[in-house]
Amino acid sequence: MAKQKILSFGELLLRISPNSADKSEKQPMQLFVGGAEANVATALAGWDMPVKYCTVLPDNFMSRHMLHYLELKGIFTSSILFSGNRIGLYYLERGADLKGSMVYDRERSSFSELKRGMIDWDKVLAGVSWFNFSAISPALNDNVADVCLEAVEAASKKGITISLDLNYRSRLWNYGKQPIEVMPQLAEYCDVLMGNIWSANTLLGIPVDEKIHDKKSKQAYLDHAKATSEEIIKRFPKCKTVANTFRFDSEANNILYYTTLYTEDQLFTSNEFTCMGVVDRSGSGDCFMAGLIYGLCNKYTPQDTVNYAASAAFGKLQEFGDATEQEVLTIGKTDI
Structure with a gap:
């Protein structure tokens, strides 16, 4: 069976982070290629x-290095x-949560x-069977x-899985529209939605x-995940698969x-993972989405799919930088 070709669409970013707490280092900053x-x-x-990637970059030497x-x-x-x-x-900040010590510099x-019409979606989507994007892009401005x-309309017409x-970023969404005014219209075209019970509330208005x-109670969270998923599928009938993530950081x-x-009509729960501390929180949710796509494209069972995606996401917490370098995972590994 031929492997599905996936298109991922969004902004390619450069991330700058302090190298360590040692202020005497000659090069105190590190640079990473990132973007969800x-x-x-x-x-x-x-x-x-x-997999191919669609974004927009200036025509200069730095962009060529990123390519x-x-x-x-x-x-x-x-x-x-x-x-x-x-x-x-x-x-x-190194190891920081994206909701914490982060500053965006994406204006202009x-x-x-x-703007609509700049991308030839017929050309970009040729041969593609899966289109992936995130809520970060429509958070930038009305045109994006x-x-x-425009992208999901074109992908939907071609029968492409979307x-x-x-992912909600409060530092964005500052162009005069609230997420609830934008995201439901995009969600209508989607076959797979991933997030958590709180982002579903903020972005889609799910209670x-x-x-x-x-x-x-863990069971209370699981029951809520089921209720949220059922409500999403009820409101957005094209969607057949909903994933929710739960990560809790204790004071210890x-x-x-x-x-x-x-x-x-079934809720599948992943293995439970625990560890002491993380190296870098950035990119963990992206790794979960990648694992979800990987499992679904390769016809894994729902249980194996959620285990694979969770293993990938949890493993990413122990890698510095935005993108994972984990190889194909052994399903079922439960702690690090």
Whole structure:
């Protein structure tokens, strides 16, 4: 059976992070190639899945270095458009949560200047069987949100499977629209939705129990994941698969992680993972999405799919940088 070709669409970013707490180092900063959708593509390419990446970059030497990096990872770059004048940046403290010590510098980036009609979707989607994007792109501005709609309209007409990561970034969404005004229209085209019960509430308006933490019960979270998934599928009938992730960081620096996958009227729960501390939180959710796509494309059972995706996401927590270098995983590994 031929492997499905996956297209991942989003902004390619450069991430700058402090190298370590040692202020005496000659080079105190490190530079990484990042961006949620690029991280998904990198993971899939590393797992021997045919994947190409679509973004917009300025036509300069730095962009060519970034293209070379992607190609070395095994990602097809023929769908990358050259336009505009700058590459988007973000700054992140080492090991920090993306909700914590992070600063975006994406205004007037090449990708943020995208407009409907700039990308030839018939050409870009040729030979593609799966289209992946995230809620980060429509958070940039009205025009990029419209391009995302243009993309899912084109992919849907071609019968391409569409997946969406409901990742919410509060530092974005500052162009006059709330997520609930934009994301439901995009979700209508999606076959697979991934996020958590809180992002589903913020982005899609799915009800959330604001006092669920008080219950201190894993079963309560699992029941909520099922209820959220059922409500998503009810509101967005094209969607047949919903995944939710749960990660809890205790004051003692213990990490607890597990995920769910809802499909065919059943909720499947991953193995539970625990460890002391993490190296880098960035890219873990992207790795989960990649694992989800990998399992679904390779016809894994729902249980094996959610276990694979959770293993990949948890493993990424112990890697510095945005993208994973994990090889194809052994399903069922439960701790590090």
